[in-house]
Amino acid sequence: xxxxxxxxxxxxxxxxxxxxxxxxxxxxxxxxxPPVGKKMIVFPDEKSGDGFEGSLGNRxxxxxxxxxxxxxxxxxxxxxxxxxxxxxxxxxxxxxxVESFIKPPQLLIVGAVDFTAALVKxxxxxxxxxxxxxxxxVFATTQRFPLADEVIVEWPNKVIEELGQTLGPRDAVxxxxxxxxxxxxxVVSALTTEVGYIGVMGSRxxxxxxxxxxxxxxxxxxEIERLRSPIGLDIGSRTPEETAISIVxxxxxxxxxxxxxxxxxxxxxxxx
Amino acid sequence: MKEIVKxxxxxxKQEKKIAVARVIDLDGSGPRLPGAAMAVxxxxxxxxxxxxxxxxxxxxxxALEVIKNNTRHIVSFGYSDxxxxxxxxxxxxxxxxxxxxxxx
Numbered sequence: 001x002x003x004x005x006x007x008x009x010x011x012x013x014x015x016x017x018x019x020x021x022x023x024x025x026x027x028x029x030x031x032x033x034p035p036v037g038k039k040m041i042v043f044p045d046e047k048s049g050d051g052f053e054g055s056l057g058n059r060x061x062x063x064x065x066x067x068x069x070x071x072x073x074x075x076x077x078x079x080x081x082x083x084x085x086x087x088x089x090x091x092x093x094x095x096x097x098v099e100s101f102i103k104p105p106q107l108l109i110v111g112a113v114d115f116t117a118a119l120v121k122x123x124x125x126x127x128x129x130x131x132x133x134x135x136x137x138v139f140a141t142t143q144r145f146p147l148a149d150e151v152i153v154e155w156p157n158k159v160i161e162e163l164g165q166t167l168g169p170r171d172a173v174x175x176x177x178x179x180x181x182x183x184x185x186x187v188v189s190a191l192t193t194e195v196g197y198i199g200v201m202g203s204r205x206x207x208x209x210x211x212x213x214x215x216x217x218x219x220x221x222x223e224i225e226r227l228r229s230p231i232g233l234d235i236g237s238r239t240p241e242e243t244a245i246s247i248v249x250x251x252x253x254x255x256x257x258x259x260x261x262x263x264x265x266x267x268x269x270x271x272x
Numbered sequence: 273m274k275e276i277v278k279x280x281x282x283x284x285k286q287e288k289k290i291a292v293a294r295v296i297d298l299d300g301s302g303p304r305l306p307g308a309a310m311a312v313x314x315x316x317x318x319x320x321x322x323x324x325x326x327x328x329x330x331x332x333x334x335a336l337e338v339i340k341n342n343t344r345h346i347v348s349f350g351y352s353d354x355x356x357x358x359x360x361x362x363x364x365x366x367x368x369x370x371x372x373x374x375x376x
Contacts, residue, residue, distance in 0.1 A: 012376055016277050016281075019274050029370065031296055079306050080296050080368075099273070099306070099307045101273075101274075271301055271302075
């Protein structure tokens, strides 16, 4: 692209297409200084030409800002940065706003059970890309989970192994099968990934049985500590919907490192 | 931005003039993070939000000016002093917005 937009495609058109495809990119806008309003779209890598489209009106500025924007994008941050007219640091002639659009986090739900449909729904509300998998084709159907982005009929451990590389700290795996035949191999596979949250459903008794079985197959105590089992926060949920809320609340609290008690009982800033 | 694209497309088909306001920075506490966006048409139709409802009314007025004068600039809203009925965030923070016509 060499920094030039494709003919007849506006930055807004380009942005809409990238959003539709759920690709990662940064939209850079000059918000102060002579080129106010000028924009460019910056990609995570430099595979195609300069790795950006559009221009802020100065090649040197484009180069510096696109490099910095790529850093912000990698960190998933959005914010303002200041430059001189040709991209000089420690000058404030030009202020740009870098807005990072990153791929949505993934929520992999293992087990096509009653609780799954509710978790799919809440997961979509929170902006997750939701994948449901179950080895039983009668249960794992798109009719049962119309909101899921993907429904896969396959042994869960195989699905996790395939997704493995793509699972990172922002993603979550929820194992709802509470059947040792499925959940032990699924837990073992999930533990080999970098996924941020692994929740496993079951009663206290199921949890104990499962812990023993996991020990038997060589899962260490430290690995077991990584699991959220029994799954969810203790808010007294009973229905599938209430349980889904308790699970996603736990996912959020783990990500933010907050205490998950009522704000009325804590002090300090609400947002970090 | 993503959630307002559909409304923007519909308004564009109706050939309405549109301004977009985006949160670009926050000082202190604020309900919406940088990137929160709101679109306003020349007729005052609104999509999206940039705060918890504290400053949206004032943003609409600013956006209408932006459409009328074809300008773009940063607008900041600080703490709202209830007695003075000024516009601002009740949570004590300051929000900085960039408002511009959708001509890109």
